[in-house]
Amino acid sequence: MSQSRNQPSARAVPADLVDEKIVIAYYMAALTFITISMLAGLLVALQLVRWNPFNGAELLSPGRWRMIHTNAIAYGFLANAFLGTLHWAVPRLTFHKVASKALSWFIFYAWQVIVLATAAGIVIGPTLQDQPWVMELAKQTHLPMGLGAQGLEWGETPFWIDPVALLGLLLVAVNFMVPIGRSKGPMYVTLWYFMAAFVWTFLTYAMGNLLPEYAVAGTSAGAIGGLFIHDLVGLFVTPLGWGLMYYFVPILLKKPIWSHGLSLVGFWGLAFFYPLQGIHHFLYTPIPMFLQYGAVISTIAVELVVATVVINFFGTLGSKGYDQFVNNLPIRYFYTGMVFYFITCFQCALQVTLTFQKLIHFTDWVVGHAHLVMFGVFSLWLFGIMIYLFPRLLGRPWYSQKLLTYHYWLSAGGLFVMFLDLTLAGVFQGWYWASLQPWDASTNGSTPFWIVRVFAGLAMFGGLLCFLYNLWMTAKGAESVDESPALAAAAT
Amino acid sequence: MSDARTSDVRGTASSRRKTWITIAMAVLILIPSLYGFAGKFIEFVHIYRGTGGGEFAVAPILNYLLASAGFFCMLLWAAWNGMFRDVEQPKIDFLENERLLDRRGPAA
Ligand code: HEM
Numbered sequence: 001m002s003q004s005r006n007q008p009s010a011r012a013v014p015a016d017l018v019d020e021k022i023v024i025a026y027y028m029a030a031l032t033f034i035t036i037s038m039l040a041g042l043l044v045a046l047q048l049v050r051w052n053p054f055n056g057a058e059l060l061s062p063g064r065w066r067m068i069h070t071n072a073i074a075y076g077f078l079a080n081a082f083l084g085t086l087h088w089a090v091p092r093l094t095f096h097k098v099a100s101k102a103l104s105w106f107i108f109y110a111w112q113v114i115v116l117a118t119a120a121g122i123v124i125g126p127t128l129q130d131q132p133w134v135m136e137l138a139k140q141t142h143l144p145m146g147l148g149a150q151g152l153e154w155g156e157t158p159f160w161i162d163p164v165a166l167l168g169l170l171l172v173a174v175n176f177m178v179p180i181g182r183s184k185g186p187m188y189v190t191l192w193y194f195m196a197a198f199v200w201t202f203l204t205y206a207m208g209n210l211l212p213e214y215a216v217a218g219t220s221a222g223a224i225g226g227l228f229i230h231d232l233v234g235l236f237v238t239p240l241g242w243g244l245m246y247y248f249v250p251i252l253l254k255k256p257i258w259s260h261g262l263s264l265v266g267f268w269g270l271a272f273f274y275p276l277q278g279i280h281h282f283l284y285t286p287i288p289m290f291l292q293y294g295a296v297i298s299t300i301a302v303e304l305v306v307a308t309v310v311i312n313f314f315g316t317l318g319s320k321g322y323d324q325f326v327n328n329l330p331i332r333y334f335y336t337g338m339v340f341y342f343i344t345c346f347q348c349a350l351q352v353t354l355t356f357q358k359l360i361h362f363t364d365w366v367v368g369h370a371h372l373v374m375f376g377v378f379s380l381w382l383f384g385i386m387i388y389l390f391p392r393l394l395g396r397p398w399y400s401q402k403l404l405t406y407h408y409w410l411s412a413g414g415l416f417v418m419f420l421d422l423t424l425a426g427v428f429q430g431w432y433w434a435s436l437q438p439w440d441a442s443t444n445g446s447t448p449f450w451i452v453r454v455f456a457g458l459a460m461f462g463g464l465l466c467f468l469y470n471l472w473m474t475a476k477g478a479e480s481v482d483e484s485p486a487l488a489a490a491a492t
Numbered sequence: 493m494s495d496a497r498t499s500d501v502r503g504t505a506s507s508r509r510k511t512w513i514t515i516a517m518a519v520l521i522l523i524p525s526l527y528g529f530a531g532k533f534i535e536f537v538h539i540y541r542g543t544g545g546g547e548f549a550v551a552p553i554l555n556y557l558l559a560s561a562g563f564f565c566m567l568l569w570a571a572w573n574g575m576f577r578d579v580e581q582p583k584i585d586f587l588e589n590e591r592l593l594d595r596r597g598p599a600a
Contacts, residue, residue, distance in 0.1 A: 013596065092593055093586065186575045188582040199562070207555065227555065251590055256583040264579065271563040275556050290539070291553075 017091045020393050022104050026084025027386055029112055031468065033076025034379070038461045040069035045457050048450045059123055067122045067149055067156045073374060074154055074232065076115045081382040082240045083111070086176060086194065088389060089247050093191055096179035103175050107168060114157075114165050121158035122149045152225050154232055155208040162209045169205055173198035189263040193243030196271060200235035204228060219286050227278030233373065234274045234302075241378045242266070242309060245334060248385055249316060252331050253324060258315030262308050269305030273298045283357045299352040306345045313338055329404055333384025336412050340376035344369065359434065364446065365426025372419045375460070380411065383467070390471065399473035401482045403466045410463030418456035425449035 046052045047062040054060040087104065091097050098104055125148025128134055134147065149156035157165060177198060180191055208228025212221035250257050257263055279287055279295035317324065317335065324331045347369055350356045360366065387404060391397050398404055425446050432442035540550060570576065 013593065017593070092590065095589065185585070186578065186582050188586045190586075196563075200559075203559065247586075250583070250587055254587075256587055259580070260583040261579045264576070268563075268567060271567075272560055275559045288539075 013095050014097055017095070017097055018088055019098075019101055019104060022101075022108060023084045023087050023389070024393050025108055026080045026087065027390075029108075030077045030080035030084065030382075031471070033072045033080065033115065035464065035468070037069050037072035037077060038457070038464060040065045040072065042454070042457050042461060044069060045450065045454045049447060049454060051454075058127070064123050064126070068119055070154060071118055071122065071156060072115070074237075075111075075118065075157075078237060078374075078378060078382070079111065079115075081386070082237075082244075083108075083172065085244055085382070085385055085389075086240075089190065089244065090176050090179055090194065093188060093247065094179040094183035096182045099175045099178035103171060107171050107175065110164070110168050110171075114161055114168060117161050118157045121147060121161065122156060125149065125158055150209065150213060152208060152212060152228065154229050155212075155225070157209060159209075159213055162205075162213075165209075166202065166206055169198075169202045173202060188246070189257075189260060189267055190243040190247045192264070192267045193239040193246070196267070197236060197239040197243065200231065200239065204231040204235050208232070222282060222285065223279055223287050223291070226281040227275075230278040230281060231275065234270070234277070237374075237378055238274075239270065241381055242270075244385060245313065245338075245381060248330070248388065249313060249334055252328060252334075252388065253316060255316065255318075258312050258318075262312050266305050266308045266312070269301070269308070273301040273305060277302060280352050283352075283354055284361070296352050296354075299348065303345060303349050306341075310338060310342050310345075329401070329408070330384040330388040332408060333380045333387065336408075337377045337380040337384070340372055340380070340415075344373045344377060347372075359430035360426050361430075363426035363429040363433075364422040364449065365430070368419045368422030368426060371415060371422070376412070376415045376419065380415075383407070383411070390474065394475055396474060396477065397480050397482075399470050399478050399480055403470040407463045407467040407470070410459045410466065414456045414459030414463060417459070418453055421449050421452040421456060 043052065043054070043060065044062045044066050047055075052062070087098065129138070129147040147158060147160070150159055176194065180187075180195060183191070207224060208231075211224050216224055246257060246263060276298035277295050279291050280299050283292050283296075285292075313335075314321070321335075325335055326332070351360065351365075351369070387398070428445055428449070429442050432445055536553070
């Protein structure tokens with residue numbers, strides 16, 4: 001094949017292109033936070049069936065630990081795992097190192113401090129802010145909020161952390177944009193997604209954390225809140241997730257993506273249609289109807305964009321896909337995530353209609369949807385990536401393929417049960433409320449579903465424990481216990 | 493006229509035809525779209541002036557317009573710099589580059 005503009009010679013590539021240590025460090029942080037988050041999820045789930053072992057302990061109350069659960073996932077697990085993977089993928093895609101290794105490590109530590117400070121703010125902030133000396137100080141300095149959480153889901157980060165987090169996001173953008181800026185020739189789709197994510201994440205974080213706090217109030221702030229939470233999924237998690245899939249799937253299948261042109265249609269479609277949809281979380285609210293209809297229409301447009309992505313990935317898998325799905329473990333994670341992605345988007349198509357909203361709004365349907373997309377799609381993708389990368393980073397094969405398979409089945413199976421269970425619970429709750437039964441009737445009717453959720457959560461947590469033990473043994477250099485090397489070979 | 497020159501002339505003629513067709517199609521698509529957009533925009537300004545709800549819509553719409561304006565400029569920049577000229581080539585280059593890196597060692 002002829003040398004194209006984008007192919008530097010081997011000599012031009014720096015020897016220490018990827019800082020492997022930082023990738024490992026980010027993955028360790030991510031795995032720590034997902035462990036904490038799942039434990040918090042279990043705590044809240046137990047509370048909802050009145051089995052909470054810490055009933056009455058204020059600092060462990062579900063009101064606080066629900067926020068720990070969601071924040072530890074978004075900023076502790078997803079952000080850390082993405083950042084680690086970006087440190088692998090960006091230098092390899094651009095043939096240039098990140099702007100500064102020292103900056104990378106600074107961001108790594110700063111980010112952990114931000115996540116931990118957020119957790120501390122959420123847990124002890126409300127208690128601290130009631131102290132007379134804190135109240136006095138707040139009065140003197142005209143502080144806008146208490147020390148605890150801000151009142152916006154996923155924007156709970158206490159207000160004093162927001163500027164630091166924004167600075168962190170800016171530094172992340174600079175660190176990765178320098179190598180991207182230095183690369184030559186037409187860019188591969190992954191880099192388009194990454195570039196957009198750096199800009200969008202910063203803007204989305206600023207919008208959600210600053211505007212409702214300082215500038216807009218009331219329903220208007222509600223609309224901004226809708227944009228924020230949706231954009232966090234669509235403009236931070238989605239572009240990084242899709243970008244990484246466009247990177248890892250061709251590598252693992254050893255063939256190029258089916259259509260690069262179609263992938264670019266998906267990218268630009270996301271860029272132009274996604275930012276308008278946030279208000280679809282607030283159908284039937286006092287927000288003017290023409291804005292609500294606008295959100296519905298742009299959601300339909302995004303459905304088409306998503307269809308291009310799904311078609312592209314299944315087109316790439318091709319006719320021998322089933323073999324790959326069975327024998328190549330990371331591919332199995334990736335494509336399971338894609339099937340879940342398709343289900344999520346199919347749900348969106350229903351959810352965005354006003355008729356459907358009438359039934360499911362505020363019910364557990366939405367919680368099921370959130371777990372499907374956050375765990376079923378993005379977390380499974382990230383686990384698939386880790387399964388591929390850890391042997392390369394640690395320089396040895398996985399200790400046990402069987403444990404990896406257990407992790408897969410417990411995670412995907414547990415999640416699927418949780419999703420079906422909460423979806424059904426949502427429909428029941430919707431009908432209870434629509435038929436104007438007493439509130440107690442709806443909570444009593446939900447209890448069996450909530451019990452099933454506890455067991456589904458335990459399965460997912462069991463899967464995580466398999467993964468952690470496997471990683472520990474692999475890192476320790478324990479001899480592999482695999483009888484069949486087939487999966488192991490496919491995974492590395 | 494030599495064969496090479498004949499095919500050159502034919503090539504130029506066909507690329508000129510392609511350009512004209514592209515321009516005609518663009519005009520055909522853009523004029524009604526711009527008309528529709530402008531109409532909606534005027535309607536929006538009237539709502540903004542005339543109702544409480546209209547004022548409310550400004551924040552999210554401005555947000556959107558700002559974000560999209562940036563991306564629109566980026567799209568123009570990308571097209572201008574030939575990012576879409578050989579649209580399938582990057583997927584081949586990227587895999588070649590990965591192979592090159594893998595030959596050098598596990599991470600780099
Ligand atoms: C051990 C497994 C888990 C259990 C038992 C669990 C349980 C829960 C519970 C009880 C809630 C609160 C629901 C409510 O307020 O009614 C919740 C919310 C949530 N969880 Fe989990 N969870 C688990 C794992 C995860 C994972 C791994 C993720 C993401 C990767 C996740 C993402 C979320 C999100 C985004 C919400 C907010 C949903 C919303 O506001 O609609 N959870 N979870």
